[in-house]
Amino acid sequence: MAVKILTVDDSKTIRMIVAKAFRPYECEVLEASNGVEGLAVASKEKPNVIILDVTMPVMDGPEMLAKLKSNPDLRSIPVVMLTAEAGKENVLRIAKMGVRDYLVKPFKEELIVERVGRIVELKPRGDSAQKHRRIDEEIKVLVVDDKPAIIDHIKKGLSDLPWHIEGVGQINQAFDYAQQNVVDVILISLSLPSDAGFVLYQKFKGTVKTRNTPILGMCVKIANEEQTRAQQLGFTGIVTKPIDIVDLRSKIVRALNLDTSFLYFEHRDTSLVVKIPVEMSQAVIREIESCLQQETTKAVDAGLDKVILDLTKVTVVDINLVELGLAIRQVSQDLSLKFAVLGSAEIQTQCRNFQETKDWKLAESFEKAMEILK
Incomplete structure (x- = not known):
């Protein structure tokens, strides 16, 4: 069943931004332009989350929130509050209202997705009934390795396919890229300094946008400890170095369930x-x-x-x-x-x-x- 998200805001632009942000997920976004409309929609639809603006005509956010909390059928619905004021006093005031989280306007789409993703599970749209993609369709692969030769080897080996291979050497670069772009599968070197590969894996799994993205670990064949640790953490699979391109392709195919x-x-x-x-x-x-x-x-x-x-x-x-x-x-x-x-x-x-x-x-x-x- 799709997650129901109610956005209550007098700004049509904000409501459009919210609807667009959740379009890639199995969500039904409901809309209301003020607190009165919001209460009516909430009573009828029983949304899983409400994204509520503070300042609105007819009935503002705090008043609507108070009425939600006084209604036994609606009081348990989590609320994320939107405010244009970032001051400490305002934030404390909002926190005392009993909201689950808040965001300061203006905000980026990925931030509202991140906040809501902490409250409910967001599944990529079509996960359950999506038609399998073919191996000859565009697939976006993110490779994280501080050895340029590894990235070049993968790019060259997969060059006969219409896949886009993005290679980066730093974990911050990798994380930012995955948040700003759609990535189908991620390859992470397990030999990055200071356990950075494992840290990055946990960051990806803790973020809504990449939580369900398959992640393959890369390490030398005799690195048994790294392989065991990756398997225990939940890596989708292990690719051993030196990388056999046919084996790599096959593991990506299985991870993404591509039609071959x-x-x-x-x-x-x-x-x-x-x-x-x-x-x-x-x-x-x-x-x-x-x-x-x-x-x-x-x-x-x-x-x-x-x-x-x-x-x-x-x-x-x-x-x-x-x-x-x-x-x-x-x-x-x-x-x-x-x-x-x-x-x-x-x-x-x-x-x-x-x-x-x-x-x-x-x-x-x-x-x-x-x-x-x-």
Whole structure:
């Protein structure tokens, strides 16, 4: 259920700023221009939070707050007060009114989000039913490492994707950047001086805007203590140095639940073709396996009756590839789909060297594979 936020202010501009600030979150922003309207909306809608201006016509903020506190049905609603006066006496006066928090006008959007986020949980809009983004869509990655070579390696390694990689060396820079920009995933070096990487992680998790952002830690493979500490704190995952770009990409894909199925699965004629790329790795195998059940089920629903494992880009058949092929064949059999393997004469020979693949139907061309599966 969406969080209900009631903004009560005689300034339409302020109400617009508040509505815009919460647009990225699962919120319903209700509006009123004075205390009388505010009480009416609060009684009807029972908001989770009220953002209340001090100075308004008809009924001002303090009077509305007093009436809220005297109403048994409304007294527990948290109130964030807005005031144009920053003096100590005014702040103390507001604090005595029983408000949860306050802000001095003018204020930045992220500040009102931060204040409200301390009171209620703000979830990014569409978290529950959002359509998965594809790996070939723009993804914004923030890399925090004091070694420029690491940042350059990541930028170069991911340059074939339309991803924006922002690299910074200082944690204050990183925090400010994440507050001022939308960031999809964050990579933090765990070897920054004075535990700065862990400090930054906790700052990100304590801030509404980045609370739900996946964060991956980066450290050398033998840094067991750093890895254990990161896992205990709740890092989304660990990327070990030297960084394997394929492994990094795969971990970002999993962290953001990106759709990679189109890279490996294709409907052609009456067949589902499973395309194995040139660079085969455990990360690629995991991506294919994670999509396999869904894609074969979709193939059946679409009226396809064959599965063809395409090894035309492969140069070596190893046990990992054989095990993947066996898994694809098993799923195909479970769904009554015919199965064949497409590959060069050399690849076919390599396949036959494995006892498990002796009965695979092999073909050098797609047309030949279709023919033997009739």
